[in-house]
Amino acid sequence: MAANMMGGTAAPAAGAAAPAGAKFCPNCGTPTNGAKFCSNCGTQLG
Numbered sequence: 001m002a003a004n005m006m007g008g009t010a011a012p013a014a015g016a017a018a019p020a021g022a023k024f025c026p027n028c029g030t031p032t033n034g035a036k037f038c039s040n041c042g043t044q045l046g
Ligand SMILES: [Zn+2]
Pocket: 025, 026, 027, 028, 029, 030, 038, 039, 040, 041, 042, 043
């Protein structure tokens, strides 16, 4: 989460109007929509 403070990506702010259960790649902040891997950078998601 702290990585979001680095800036440069379109990572959503914590507590933003994201729908419940929404997940974002911890590496690049791309919305994953429940995917097991980030569609942008390929990071494995929990
Ligand atoms: Zn990613």
